[in-house]
Amino acid sequence: MKLFSNIQADLATYEGSWSSQGFWVMVVYRFGRWRYTIKNNIIRKPFSLLYRILYKFIQIITGIELPCEVPVGANFRIDHFGDIIISGYARFGDNCTLRNGVTIGLKNIEEKAAPHIGNNVNIGTGAKILGNITIGNNVDIGANAVVIETVPDNALAVGVPAKIILKKTGQKRD
Template sequence: MFLSNVRQDLKTYKGDWTAQGFWAMLVYRLGRWRYGIRFRIIRLPFSLLYKVLFKMVQIFCGIQMPCEAPVGRNFRIDHFGNIIISGYASFGDNCVVRNGVTVGIKNVEEKKAPSIGNNVDIGAGAKILGNITIGNNVFIGANAVVITDVPDDCLAVGVPAKIKYRRN
């Protein structure tokens, strides 16, 4: 499973193994894979490796993508830098995240983050916060602040984000 996910991620990045988004996904996949190791004594070295690599990606690439946040296939970090994703968030298939994006909790007391559907394109600088659901085929505009649910086939733009239905 680990290698097939990495191959798919590399395909998503068009074979560019130097893309920092790919590095983040590689470390993410390692973190998810290690949970499948049953025996703690065997899992420990992989956990240590994951934590070191996670910190390196965080420092050198500016991407915080914890392995606790489930992501679907073809997840792509288009531009690196200042990307923070909560471990409580979840993503569907074919999602794109750009630089400066935060997907996280709204209140410290409420440990819930957005659930993001399939085919979601998140513009640079967008903030998606709280226990909300982002539907399928949604575009989040650059610098939008999304704190309410967004239905399928919509645009979310502005501060706070206004929801607009997309035309065909």
């Protein structure tokens, strides 16, 4: 079953550590995604109820909110415990790492669009990434950065509001 192979891959991402809170979140996330594969609505309803209970429990225990509606790529890693909020409208590529205090969400309530995060993105502690923007591939978001504009591939975003520095040249982008 795909559910178990995904959980096994997640466990490998967490280097076999069953005690990692990020891994616990991923197990509940995978279960939530899996329940949508059940075609019969009557059979799916108890699994949906169980998911909602597990989701709320894991949110309270870990301080991490990752709705199952968010598509995440391979090797998605929540490195540190607590205070992580991810909008159900966000999307993640492969090899993304989040640290504690990260918020990825809507810029304002009226606009139902959240960031699209590319591959190989490293998001530092306390970073806020907001709005209908794209974070390119091979990007580092600095600790406590507030990112409200698109970040190109191979860049670093630091500061409040975030300044974008291209990694190859080291020059700020205007």
